[in-house]
Amino acid sequence: MSVYTTIEEDELRSFLSNYDVGELVDYLGISDGIENTNYFVNTTTGRFVLTIFEQHSFEEMQYYLNLMHHLADHKVPSANPVADKQGLYLSHFKDKPIALVERLNGGSIVDTTVDHCAQLGSAMGKMHTAGLSFTTEQLNPRGPGWCQTTAQLVIEKLSSDEQQVLDDEVHYQKEKRHADLPRGVIHADLFRDNALWDGDNFSGIIDFYYSCDDVLLYDLAVAANDWCLNEDFSLDREKVSALLSHYHQHRPLIDNEQPYWPAMLRAGALRFWLSRLYDKHFPRAGELVHTKNPDEFKNILADRIKNTEQYLAYWPSL
Secondary structure (H helix, E strand, O other): OOEOOOOOHHHHHHHHOOOOOOOEEEEEEOOOOOOOEEEEEEEOOOEEEEEEOOOOOHHHHHHHHHHHHHHHHOOOOEOOEOOOOOOOOOEEEOOEEEEEEEOOOOEOOOOOOHHHHHHHHHHHHHHHHHHOOOOOOOEOOOOHHHHHHHHHHHHHHOOHHHHHHHHHHHHHHHHHOOOOOOEEEEOOOOOHHHEEEEOOEEEEEOOOOOOEEEEHHHHHHHHHHHHOEOOOOOEOHHHHHHHHHHHHOOOOOOHHHHHHHHHHHHHHHHHHHHHHHHHHHOOOOOOEOOOOOOHHHHHHHHHHHHOHHHHHOOOOOO
């Protein structure tokens, strides 16, 4: 959500004239995150988020926005795109896709509780269930193939010990990530900053711009690695149990998923270690760009590897 592409006030007013959202009151660039350009936009009729997509094609964005509308239409707590006067969710700005999305109430949180993880699990269960009726498919753009390719790009930048860890994990995941497990639409990036809270109540899921078809359990693992994290990079057992058990109430987990839980935790850690390594060593220019430290996920991956058997036991009695 860094600002890579600047939109001036007159340009924004011209853009908003294509929507039935009233007149512009004010707007502000958002500096969190690293992928797209985002602005908070307030008009005389409501609050919105304007996103300029820096890396996705127009065709890719059709998938994301149609998915977001499908989920919102199926009562999944999530951000809903706004259609323009022609009924379209997407248009062009400076040769890039641009969209307007309803802004949910509340904000993101830093410190999580067991109750937060329980509410998130329920929302993810609803999301995965609703996604099963979404007929358009899209492969994970940062799935196993991307991990293998990116590992080759960054490995020469690492110490010899880091190189060994990376090489070993890429080979370990070659079998695990292709397991025959329940698949469907996943968010793929459901960190704390991609969910909003109105007080202690879950407001909704945002930023679906890595969504794709993949193993559903992998999506839970990506979330657990962030929401259930202790200060020493280990996982909090109560939070993991709350996440999975409340998820299970909406999309029942099956016996075959449990043995792969530690492997999916490792897969999620690997994916984000690699993306942060890539962003660090191959940075993009931007007006307000925050590159996240890859060492956090290096340490998370080290913990998940060390405690593979322990985390298997964190699976709740369902």
